[in-house]
Amino acid sequence: MTRIGRHIELAPEERMALARLEGNVESRSKRDPVFGAGKPDDRIAVLRSGWAASRVRSAGNQTTITQIFMAGDIIGLSELGFNRPPHEISMQTDGIVNLLSRNALRDLCVKHPRLFALLLSLSSLDATAMNDRLHSVTRLSAEDRLMHFLLSIKSKTQQASEQVSDRFPLPMSQKEIGDALGLTDIYVNRLLRGLQKSGQLTLSRPYIKINDRMAWEERLGFQDRYAGLDVDWAC
């Protein structure tokens, strides 16, 4: 669970602790809220399979997808200070979640501080990626934004996996991609078709292949935040 094991060697009792954490496992279908209409305190989830997304809505049907969660991600850490969920978090595909109480998290902190530190480190990767995303949305042209988004999805899908392929799944409609990038579905479409026509992208829904990743990364100065993790301080 939670991808920690892929980054660092765990002691047996740490493995046990993680396993015990898994709490109750529930399955969810596309568009379901990750937390049932749920009690306020049952507010941490570990995504076992599938994707989830956090959305912010405002007047006038404006929607932004602020975060995308994939198998192994922990959901709810940035909501710890609230008793009512500040944003809407729902499944992007069918999937399975483990639900934990916040207390379980607190226990982990006391009993296995090392694990806990690792967990914080992992979640800092997402926070940093979010900063990059903010920059991308704030300052880049529509095309660059799209490229940046695809690169970061690619690097997140392959976080800590050996297989390095430039083909990855993207289970999102063009409207949703627009909601993540601050563009119209129509414009996303034009961009995608353009990139495909110029041979930079191969689309075969729901898969995408970036044909010259190096070129894109260079052009954008893209940094793969998920590539390395420094866990020395935790040990």
Next chain:
Amino acid sequence: MTRIGRHIELAPEERMALARLEGNVESRSKRDPVFGAGKPDDRIAVLRSGWAASRVRSAGNQTTITQIFMAGDIIGLSELGFNRPPHEISMQTDGIVNLLSRNALRDLCVKHPRLFALLLSLSSLDATAMNDRLHSVTRLSAEDRLMHFLLSIKSKTQQASEQVSDRFPLPMSQKEIGDALGLTDIYVNRLLRGLQKSGQLTLSRPYIKINDRMAWEERLGFQDRYAGLDVDWAC
């Protein structure tokens, strides 16, 4: 320190622990990096006074200000997983910082889990505010974005303070405001002057007064993320 005491009653030994945390105190002038050119592991700071800001830069001199830190904020939590700082964090005004090692943080987690939980809760407020900001930059018009920004700065300056005034300091140039919002300095200027001309804003550098805050909040559906903190789970 760290504003925790303002949210919750602390036990004497907890106060002690916080006080002990304060580590070495250093002063910084405007534009200095928060962490000296520093060793990689000395990477947590608590801002005692002044403002700091985190910037992302990319090719072509494009800059985005992704976070703004004010007295009481903890800097470096979202960099825990890196041994090289992923972004640039520097002082926005003169100020004072406490520097701690990450190990000190880890000790806190073991010895005072309650404090630690509070600290995570506090930092989740910032994470949530960041989601709101992402939405604002992504979907709102330039004017709405500026209003949203000013409201959120206002609410952060007055986080957990009794005095509720709609006047607050904003030690940023118009260019920097633009870097936070994804606008040109020129356009920020036009907007500010426009708002001032229509009587919605009173500027007296470096102070700003929002003349009809309620109207703005309603218009934007603004939520003050710093107004309430739920700390029950920590106890």
Next chain:
DNA sequence: CGCGGGTTTGAGCCTACTCAACAGATGTGG
């Protein structure tokens, strides 16, 4: 077969940008 969600394409428009120039501050070195 009809319906709805998603995709594709066209035409025209508006918001926020660019370029340019100047005025005020601020600061800096001689």
Next chain:
DNA sequence: CCACATCTGTTGAGTAGGCTCAAACCCGCG
């Protein structure tokens, strides 16, 4: 303490990137 350089703010004129509106198409599904 002045002279010069640099940063910040202000205003005008023209431009363009991404939006809006509209319509058709595709495909899976009841």
